[in-house]
Amino acid sequence: MQVSVAKNTATNYLVILIRTFQGLLVTRWMVGFLGDSGYGLWTLLWTFFGYALLMDFGVGIAGQKYTSHELFKRDIRHYNSIISMIFTFHSLMTLLILLGVFIASFFLEKLFNVHDPEQLAYCRKCFFVFSIGSALIFPLCLFSELMVGLHKIYIKNYIDCGFRICELVGFLIILKLGGGLYEIIWFVIILMAVERSFTGFCVSRYIPGFRLRFHLFDRQVFHEVFGFSSGTYFVSLARLLRTQTRNPIISRYCGLGSVGILQLSSRLSGLCNQAISQYNANVRPVTAQLYHRGRFRMLRCFIIKSMQWNMFMCCLFIIPAFFLRDEAIVALFKKEITPLIHTLSFFSLLGTFNWLVVTQIPSSVLLMCEKHHLHAWTSMAEALVVVFLNILFLRAGTSIICVEVISFCASVVLFFVVRYPVMQKLIHGNALHDLWSIYVPSLLASVPAAVALFFCKKLLLGHVHEFLLCAVCGIVYAVIYAATAWHFLIGRTKKELWKRRVMTRVRKHLLKA
Numbered sequence: 001m002q003v004s005v006a007k008n009t010a011t012n013y014l015v016i017l018i019r020t021f022q023g024l025l026v027t028r029w030m031v032g033f034l035g036d037s038g039y040g041l042w043t044l045l046w047t048f049f050g051y052a053l054l055m056d057f058g059v060g061i062a063g064q065k066y067t068s069h070e071l072f073k074r075d076i077r078h079y080n081s082i083i084s085m086i087f088t089f090h091s092l093m094t095l096l097i098l099l100g101v102f103i104a105s106f107f108l109e110k111l112f113n114v115h116d117p118e119q120l121a122y123c124r125k126c127f128f129v130f131s132i133g134s135a136l137i138f139p140l141c142l143f144s145e146l147m148v149g150l151h152k153i154y155i156k157n158y159i160d161c162g163f164r165i166c167e168l169v170g171f172l173i174i175l176k177l178g179g180g181l182y183e184i185i186w187f188v189i190i191l192m193a194v195e196r197s198f199t200g201f202c203v204s205r206y207i208p209g210f211r212l213r214f215h216l217f218d219r220q221v222f223h224e225v226f227g228f229s230s231g232t233y234f235v236s237l238a239r240l241l242r243t244q245t246r247n248p249i250i251s252r253y254c255g256l257g258s259v260g261i262l263q264l265s266s267r268l269s270g271l272c273n274q275a276i277s278q279y280n281a282n283v284r285p286v287t288a289q290l291y292h293r294g295r296f297r298m299l300r301c302f303i304i305k306s307m308q309w310n311m312f313m314c315c316l317f318i319i320p321a322f323f324l325r326d327e328a329i330v331a332l333f334k335k336e337i338t339p340l341i342h343t344l345s346f347f348s349l350l351g352t353f354n355w356l357v358v359t360q361i362p363s364s365v366l367l368m369c370e371k372h373h374l375h376a377w378t379s380m381a382e383a384l385v386v387v388f389l390n391i392l393f394l395r396a397g398t399s400i401i402c403v404e405v406i407s408f409c410a411s412v413v414l415f416f417v418v419r420y421p422v423m424q425k426l427i428h429g430n431a432l433h434d435l436w437s438i439y440v441p442s443l444l445a446s447v448p449a450a451v452a453l454f455f456c457k458k459l460l461l462g463h464v465h466e467f468l469l470c471a472v473c474g475i476v477y478a479v480i481y482a483a484t485a486w487h488f489l490i491g492r493t494k495k496e497l498w499k500r501r502v503m504t505r506v507r508k509h510l511l512k513a
Contacts, residue, residue: 008153012278015157015164020271022168024332027267031260031333033175040251040260041112041123042181045130047247060145061236061284062086065368067149068285068292076209083146088214090139097135101128111248113255126182133189140196146203153281155202163195234376235367238383245387246403253394262400264335265344268328269352272321276313276356279306283361288368291426300427303365307438311357312489315446318353320477323453324470325349331467340399347404351411357439359411362419369426378418382410445488449481 030039063086072079104111108127114120147156170187204210247259283306290299321328325345326337335341366375386406393402424431456473464472 008151008157008282009279011154011157012281013275015160016274016278018161018164020274022164023267023271025168026171027264028333029171029175031264031335034181036260037256038181039263040256041126042184043259043263044112044247044251044256045126045185047244060086060090060142061367063142064145064149064285065288067146068151068288072207072210076207079207080209080211083142084211084213087139087142087212090142091214094135094138097138098132101131101135104131111251113251122182126185129182130185130189133185133193137189137193137196140193140200143196143200143203146207147199148281149285150203150206151282151285152202152206155206156199159195159199159202163191167191234380235363235372238376238379241380241383242386242407246390249387249390249394250400250403254400258400261341262344262403264329264333265341266348267333268321268325268345269318269348272314272317272349273352273356275317276310277360279309279313280356280360280364283364284368287365291369296428300429303361303423303427304429304434304438307357307361308442308489310361311438311442312485314353314357315442316478316481318349319446319450320453320474321349322346323450323457324473327461327466328470331465331470340401343401344404347401347408351404351408354408354411358415359419362415362423365423365426366419371422371426374418374422378414382414386410441488442485445484446481448484449477452480453477 027039030042034042063083066079066082105124105128108124109115109120112120112123114123144156147153167188170191171184174183174187200212204212246262250262251259283303286302287299290296290302326342329335329341329345330337363375363379366372389406390403393406394400420435421431423429424434453473453476456476457469460469460472
């Protein structure tokens with residue numbers, strides 16, 4: 001399992017390097033060629049695709065869970081029945097998605113806040129192609145969940161890397177040839193269909209006897225799958241309500257330009273999230289497997305170490321990003337910093353920090369350890385409160401900063417009231433001791449590095465280019481943080497073990513020489 005987790009995590013970072021490079025170039029190209037409104041429309045269309053995931057009803061994660069339990073090794077026929085039913089269900093949901101596209105088409109003028117007939121016609125054309133294409137490839141999303149359940153995330157990552165490079169080349173060719181958003185959408189939809197089909201082919205190679213067919217609902221299989229997926233569906237619904245309603249609400253009350261500004265301000269926090277969260281793809285399948293086998297001591301150790309790792313990585317990336325966010329946005333996106341972007345980027349980074357070190361892992365534990373219904377209802381209540389407050393404040397004319405602040409406060413309250421106490425009972429942990437071991441050492445280690453970064457920035461600001469300033473200050477912070485982390489985070493026993501390993505390898509190399 002350790003080898004699988006390490007390989008999955010390492011290839012996740014390979015994917016993130018390619019995605020980061022691709023994301024930076026694509027963002028600059030789209031803002032440069034299409035403007036803020038075009039980029040805002042592109043972002044809004046991806047939001048609608050997020051709504052399509054509501055039609056999953058949590059059954060995709062059920063497929064991941066049964067695959068993690070290795071049901072296909074014990075009863076391949078029963079496993080095929082479960083996965084086939086999930087695929088059939090997704091196929092039927094495609095029809096509902098298409099119905100939703102038809103209904104939404106009557107409200108595009110208000111939703112996009114666009115009144116020019118020519119511009120509205122173009123937006124409508126982009127909307128139809130993107131939405132219908134996303135609906136048709138929706139059932140193929142199942143294969144990615146199965147690959148995660150197989151602990152073969154690294155295979156999925158290799159596929160992702162290849163297709164992301166193809167996507168980047170395609171974007172460049174289309175924009176250079178004078179194409180617009182409409183042509184880009186066609187290209188992306190076709191590429192997504194090919195990628196997911198190839199992932200399905202790989203799944204069939206790793207599960208001997210795997211057969212996928214349209215399967216009429218079997219009562220026993222239905223109750224088995226939907227007993228779990230009903231809870232996970234509401235969890236997914238709650239998260240989508242929180243994240244995917246922001247852009248339409250902002251578009252409705254503030255316009256497409258504000259959507260583009262919010263997305264641009266959150267790009268830095270998105271990069272930090274990608275750099276930190278790649279290990280977390282292992283949490284759900286490993287948690288499900290350990291809990292199913294009854295290895296609670298190992299589960300507690302795995303969860304605490306996972307949260308410690310997240311905290312360590314957040315302090316490594318997000319704390320320097322707080323200090324260097326203005327310079328980083330200028331260097332990466334060539335965008336003039338306004339007071340709104342300055343404040344939005346701060347709260348966006350704070351929200352990412354909260355998601356990674358407070359919310360994500362406890363949520364995965366509750367989901368995979370038979371507390372999915374409790375997690376579902378509390379998450380839904382949180383989402384409804386957040387959406388209601390967003391509408392209330394934006395309608396009253398409050399700045400879009402309130403969207404980030406409300407989301408952050410709601411997550412922190414729910415963590416201390418529900419998620420953390422319940423998680424501690426499931427893993428038989430010590431609440432105060434675990435809180436201290438997870439959060440305090442990394443924070444203490446980051447203080448000297450943050451002080452050094454502050455003075456380094458003050459010394460270089462205005463004398464060097466923004467990119468060079470970020471690079472130098474980031475390196476200074478990372479070196480000092482690594483040194484202090486060695487003192488605060490690594491115990492004496494592990495230090496001695498690592499020293500012995502290093503010295504053993506050095507002696508081997510010297511003997512060979």
